[in-house]
Amino acid sequence: MSFDLNHKYWVSTRKEISQLLKKQNRLKKIEPPEKPVSFKIFSELYVLYVELVNKLTFIYHNTFQVQKRAVVRTLVESATQQLMKLKEELKALEISEYVYIDKALIARKLTPRDLVIWRSPQFLYRRPLDVQNILAENTLYMNDEEREEKAAKDWVPMSEAVKLIQAHERARSARVYMANLKFTFKPDQAMSIPVKRTMFSADFIKPDESCEDLRRRDDMGDATEDIENLNRLRNNAACKIQTWWRGYRTRKIVKIKKRFKEELYGMKKVRKLKRPNQKENEIQDMYKKEMLKKKLDEDFINLINDERTRLLQVRCPWMMEDISDHIRAWFKEFYDKTENFHPYPPPVKKGTVLVVIDETMNPIDFQQTLGKKPMTKEEKKKQRDKEKQEKKKKKAKLKMIKMKEAKRRKKLRDQGIIDVGYELAASQPIINIEETMQTFAKDWRDIDEYLNKNHDPIVDWVTEEELSKIHQEVRGLVDEYMRVEYELLREALAKDRNEKYKRQKVKYPKEKKKKKKRVPKDMTADRTLESLFQELKDGGIIEDVARKDFDEFIADFNFLSDDTRDEDSLTTLGPAKGDIKMVIQESMLGMGEFDIPKPKSILLIGPLRSGKKLLCQIIASELNAVFMNLSPEKTYKFADDLKYFLHVVLKVAKAFQPTIIYFEEAHRLFWKRVPPEAREIKPKLLGTSINSKILKPLKKQDKIVLIGTSNTPWSAAGGIKKAFQKVLLIPKCDYGTSFLLWLELMTENAPDDMKEHAYSALARVLQAYSSGEITENIRETLNVQRKMRLQTEALDPHEFLECFISKNDPPIFPPEQKIMDKFTKWFGKFNSLQKSRNKFIAQRLAKASKKK
Numbered sequence: 001m002s003f004d005l006n007h008k009y010w011v012s013t014r015k016e017i018s019q020l021l022k023k024q025n026r027l028k029k030i031e032p033p034e035k036p037v038s039f040k041i042f043s044e045l046y047v048l049y050v051e052l053v054n055k056l057t058f059i060y061h062n063t064f065q066v067q068k069r070a071v072v073r074t075l076v077e078s079a080t081q082q083l084m085k086l087k088e089e090l091k092a093l094e095i096s097e098y099v100y101i102d103k104a105l106i107a108r109k110l111t112p113r114d115l116v117i118w119r120s121p122q123f124l125y126r127r128p129l130d131v132q133n134i135l136a137e138n139t140l141y142m143n144d145e146e147r148e149e150k151a152a153k154d155w156v157p158m159s160e161a162v163k164l165i166q167a168h169e170r171a172r173s174a175r176v177y178m179a180n181l182k183f184t185f186k187p188d189q190a191m192s193i194p195v196k197r198t199m200f201s202a203d204f205i206k207p208d209e210s211c212e213d214l215r216r217r218d219d220m221g222d223a224t225e226d227i228e229n230l231n232r233l234r235n236n237a238a239c240k241i242q243t244w245w246r247g248y249r250t251r252k253i254v255k256i257k258k259r260f261k262e263e264l265y266g267m268k269k270v271r272k273l274k275r276p277n278q279k280e281n282e283i284q285d286m287y288k289k290e291m292l293k294k295k296l297d298e299d300f301i302n303l304i305n306d307e308r309t310r311l312l313q314v315r316c317p318w319m320m321e322d323i324s325d326h327i328r329a330w331f332k333e334f335y336d337k338t339e340n341f342h343p344y345p346p347p348v349k350k351g352t353v354l355v356v357i358d359e360t361m362n363p364i365d366f367q368q369t370l371g372k373k374p375m376t377k378e379e380k381k382k383q384r385d386k387e388k389q390e391k392k393k394k395k396a397k398l399k400m401i402k403m404k405e406a407k408r409r410k411k412l413r414d415q416g417i418i419d420v421g422y423e424l425a426a427s428q429p430i431i432n433i434e435e436t437m438q439t440f441a442k443d444w445r446d447i448d449e450y451l452n453k454n455h456d457p458i459v460d461w462v463t464e465e466e467l468s469k470i471h472q473e474v475r476g477l478v479d480e481y482m483r484v485e486y487e488l489l490r491e492a493l494a495k496d497r498n499e500k501y502k503r504q505k506v507k508y509p510k511e512k513k514k515k516k517k518r519v520p521k522d523m524t525a526d527r528t529l530e531s532l533f534q535e536l537k538d539g540g541i542i543e544d545v546a547r548k549d550f551d552e553f554i555a556d557f558n559f560l561s562d563d564t565r566d567e568d569s570l571t572t573l574g575p576a577k578g579d580i581k582m583v584i585q586e587s588m589l590g591m592g593e594f595d596i597p598k599p600k601s602i603l604l605i606g607p608l609r610s611g612k613k614l615l616c617q618i619i620a621s622e623l624n625a626v627f628m629n630l631s632p633e634k635t636y637k638f639a640d641d642l643k644y645f646l647h648v649v650l651k652v653a654k655a656f657q658p659t660i661i662y663f664e665e666a667h668r669l670f671w672k673r674v675p676p677e678a679r680e681i682k683p684k685l686l687g688t689s690i691n692s693k694i695l696k697p698l699k700k701q702d703k704i705v706l707i708g709t710s711n712t713p714w715s716a717a718g719g720i721k722k723a724f725q726k727v728l729l730i731p732k733c734d735y736g737t738s739f740l741l742w743l744e745l746m747t748e749n750a751p752d753d754m755k756e757h758a759y760s761a762l763a764r765v766l767q768a769y770s771s772g773e774i775t776e777n778i779r780e781t782l783n784v785q786r787k788m789r790l791q792t793e794a795l796d797p798h799e800f801l802e803c804f805i806s807k808n809d810p811p812i813f814p815p816e817q818k819i820m821d822k823f824t825k826w827f828g829k830f831n832s833l834q835k836s837r838n839k840f841i842a843q844r845l846a847k848a849s850k851k852k
Contacts, residue, residue: 035416049083082429095837098575104564138606268748337363346507349478556736599726601706606730609772631664632683658703666708667716688694690845729827739763768814
């Protein structure tokens with residue numbers, strides 16, 4: 001992106017931030033509103049923060065100036081944290097993982113798809129460049145010559161691929177030609193195409209009576225004809241041609257407009273053409289930008305060091321003289337007015353900094369203390385105890401006020417009312433945004449950002465900051481020397497007065513003892529990360545994941561829930577598949593560059609072929625994460641040395657994070673009874689180690705997440721609840737999702753010139769089937785042979801139904817409603833929000849039954 005565009009984007013975003021802060025300041029003063037009003041306020045703020053986060057991440061990704069990048073990073077991180085806090089408040093009001101804010105979206109003229117805040121590669125976690133170079137097969141630091149050499153090596157398999165494509169294309173062309181070729185023969189039919197183009201004397205006029213006029217005209221040659229008749233014939237011919245041409249052109253325009261409207265309304269799709277290495281190129285470009293940012297950071301550090309060295313050489317001697325002269329003047333002032341010296345400020349209180357900020361006694365107050373007797377130890381102890389008691393009373397008073405406030409808010413929450421003003425006023429991310437914007441407005445008001453297209457740091461700020469640091473360091477040294485001079489003056493004064501000299505005690509700040517952390521023994525200290533990574537890859541633990549994005553998980557949103565709320569403003573319709581996609585995207589935000597809370601482990605449950613593993617692969621692909629498959633069929637061969645295996649897994653996962661640790665059919669790790677046919681792979685091998693050996697060592701800032709899938713979670717024991725912090729149920733296909741599946745997959749698999757098909761009817765009739773079954777059905781039905789016959793034999797919708805019933809043995813039927821009810825029941829027990837929702841509904845029903 002160009003510098004000019006990024007600058008304009010930054011200016012407009014700053015204005016939006018200031019408007020948002022003004023709106024929040026007004027909301028801080030309102031009284032606690034009713035539940036529907038609170039939901040409306042939070043939903044409007046949530047939509048505004050989604051737009052803000054999207055813009056700020058885009059700006060941060062393209063900002064290179066070091067000092068400005070720090071400002072934008074603080075804004076992005078704080079805005080994203082506030083966004084997640086708003087989402088938690090909305091979930092608490094909705095008592096559900098799924099939030100529907102359609103009214104706020106309509107007001108902003110947006111759709112649920114605009115709430116997606118996952119913009120790869122803007123949210124990607126940046127690995128260290130050396131680690132990323134291992135994953136990129138040492139291509140990150142290549143120069144132009146090395147890239148040309150690698151491209152030349154890759155050209156050989158590419159040429160073979162081209163030959164293969166050409167062979168298949170020739171075969172396809174031959175099949176099309178043979179399918180459309182018709183051999184017909186008529187006795188008196190003239191040759192439509194001459195066999196030899198060099199037969200100039202050939203007679204191509206048919207010997208029929210209808211062609212006698214042509215032959216007569218050819219024989220007459222230069223006979224004169226009536227000019228008016230000829231002109232009339234020409235005009236008629238021209239009118240005829242123009243009529244047909246205009247009709248054709250109008251029909252074509254109408255067809256294009258109709259197609260555009262159908263695509264706009266979602267009734268038709270255009271086939272997507274993706275570049276094969278688009279995702280890899282984007283990630284590579286991102287790391288190229290990171291290399292530039294790293295170089296600018298190194299230049300900035302060198303500038304700081306050079307500026308510090310220059311200031312130490314040029315300004316340090318003068319600074320020491322100024323400080324010592326100021327302290328001597330302070331000595332003289334007190335001696336002239338009190339004939340004594342003020343106690344020298346101890347290093348515990350930052351020394352003579354107190355003199356500069358005028359926090360020492362003035363000469364008059366000091367004169368009054370000279371006549372007083374020094375306090376005894378008991379008096380000092382009483383004074384200290386009194387101060388402690390006063391502090392305790394203040395703390396207790398503040399604690400009581402906070403407890404009363406917390407009880408008041410809890411009482412309101414129990415009634416479904418949230419104190420919006422307090423929540424916004426006490427939000428630390430909002431405070432950070434306000435402080436950052438105030439600091440930016442103050443520091444950058446005299447800086448023209450547009451002129452700094454080379455991303456140079458602002459040297460004056462570096463000089464001021466280093467001068468401040470050097471001044472503190474130098475003042476500490478000068479204090480040590482001046483304290484010696486101070487004691488000499490006091491000693492001389494004591495001699496003049498014939499008094500006993502007593503040296504002043506110096507209190508130094510206590511050094512904090514560093515806690516010695518127990519460092520676990522590294523069993524692979526002599527191994528390189530690259531060798532450990534390769535060992536897991538050779539063992540089949542680390543798998544290569546095909547590049548996929550969330551668009552490949554075809555699903556629609558629930559557009560009815562917001563309009564079908566009950567008397568308690570709760571939704572009555574369940575989620576659609578598109579809603580589960582949004583929840584997963586929000587859960588994965590913590591896997592990015594910024595400090596955002598995230599779950600350590602997620603369990604996806606749902607019927608067979610509902611897209612659980614596809615979602616796991618999409619998450620790994622979108623995050624550019626290392627994909628570790630710890631399913632039982634992969635890990636049973638490491639049972640002899642499980643401790644070493646888990647050590648290597650965690651070490652590689654932390655070094656190459658972000659990392660996805662995947663468990664296929666995770667219920668097998670906690671089976672109540674292991675089937676005899678599955679005992680060979682030892683399915684419960686890692687069941688007891690997930691909490692203690694994998695989840696416990698992970699810290700909040702680690703970009704590692706465990707993801708499991710299950711199609712029979714009720715067959716597992718209670719340990720599965722402790723292993724997975726978050727449980728998500730993938731719902732069955734609704735009409736919207738089914739329609740999108742048929743529309744997308746038919747567009748991708750059917751020819752471009754295929755006429756309209758009954759997508760709506762297919763979606764309605766086959767709605768109960770899972771997405772995987774529909775995908776497989778379309779691929780089997782529209783195979784190569786069937787596509788070849790589409791020109792002569794139209795596609796019948798019954799063919800898809802026959803594929804489910806007749807072509808499979810046994811026939812494929814949609815999942816029964818009993819199974820879905822079983823999933824819903826298990827999900828209600830293990831998901832905390834769904835559990836609270838079920839409890840609330842049960843209490844409401846109990847109250848209603850009592851009234852009757």
